[in-house]
Amino acid sequence: MHRILVIVISCAAIAVARAQTPEQLFADANQLYQQGKFPEARASYERILSSGYAAGELSYNLGNACYKEGDIPHAILNYERALRRISGDDDVRHNLQIANLMIIDKIEPTPRIFIWEYWDGVKNWFTMTGVTLVVYAWFVLFAASLAVVALARTYALRKIAFLTAAGTFVVCLFFTVVLFDKKSDLVRSDLAIVVSQIVTVKNSPDPMSSDAFVLHGGVKVQITDRFTTWMKIRLADGKVGWMDGGAAEVI
Numbered sequence: 001m002h003r004i005l006v007i008v009i010s011c012a013a014i015a016v017a018r019a020q021t022p023e024q025l026f027a028d029a030n031q032l033y034q035q036g037k038f039p040e041a042r043a044s045y046e047r048i049l050s051s052g053y054a055a056g057e058l059s060y061n062l063g064n065a066c067y068k069e070g071d072i073p074h075a076i077l078n079y080e081r082a083l084r085r086i087s088g089d090d091d092v093r094h095n096l097q098i099a100n101l102m103i104i105d106k107i108e109p110t111p112r113i114f115i116w117e118y119w120d121g122v123k124n125w126f127t128m129t130g131v132t133l134v135v136y137a138w139f140v141l142f143a144a145s146l147a148v149v150a151l152a153r154t155y156a157l158r159k160i161a162f163l164t165a166a167g168t169f170v171v172c173l174f175f176t177v178v179l180f181d182k183k184s185d186l187v188r189s190d191l192a193i194v195v196s197q198i199v200t201v202k203n204s205p206d207p208m209s210s211d212a213f214v215l216h217g218g219v220k221v222q223i224t225d226r227f228t229t230w231m232k233i234r235l236a237d238g239k240v241g242w243m244d245g246g247a248a249e250v251i
Contacts, residue, residue: 022053030061038068056085056127060092067099073217075099077193080220080251084186087124103218109236123182131179138172192231192248194219199248201241205230212241221248 020028029044042065048058063078079096086092126134145165152158197217202209205227215221224240225232231245 022048022051026058026061033061033065033068038065041065042069054085056082056089056092059085060089060095063092063095063099067095072099072102073193073195073197074249076103076218076220077195077249077251080191080193084251086127087182088127088130100218104216105219107219107236110238119181123178123185126178126182128179128182128186131175131182135172135175135179138168138175142168142172189250190223191251192221192223192233193251194221194243194248196247199243201233201243203241205232205242209242213239215243220251223250 025044025048029041029048032044033041042062045058045062045065049062059078059082063075063082066072066078067075076096076099079092079099082089082092083096142165145161145168148161149158149165152161194215194217199215201212201215203212219235221233221235221243223231224234226245227242229245230242231248232240232242233248234240
């Protein structure tokens, strides 16, 4: 009888645990982090992610837990993932900058055309939710202006409404491009972070190939090709080579 009671209580406890929402699990993980139990907090954050729940705040807190454990590569990885969802968050950018200062390899990027730097700056001002609301607001203004054009009884009012519609259309189109560009950044799979402590990059996808250069954990790479378990990478300074795919994780 006692054994049956224990089984019933255990099953009930499991059911309650499974019934917890991601928000509740996230709050529990945050409490572990505040208590200084960083390995336990990290494990909890990772379980939430493995369940399919993704959010910028979750990746950010996981990055903080990894940082506290001294796992700088995974801290950078999760800060980068957080930036995709909350690009305008100064705390995420600040922590990412600090983490990048702690990696061994200092890769100097090749100069970019200033317009692309400006465009990235515009995108980083908005979150996905924010730019979606902006697009929606300008579309409503555009639709309202068209309605006034169709219903206006005077030429002057029709002209003002037409010019307003033209202006709101241009602005709406601009922010729509920003929205789709941010969405493409969110789902892109060609950027990764080296998570191995050290990896030798080869000149071809062959372990017997000559060495191209050596990378240490935390470096961001762009994946340009794949072959079996190998990935061809490009660094920000233009260097290219092949490395074992298990040495890096896609952002």
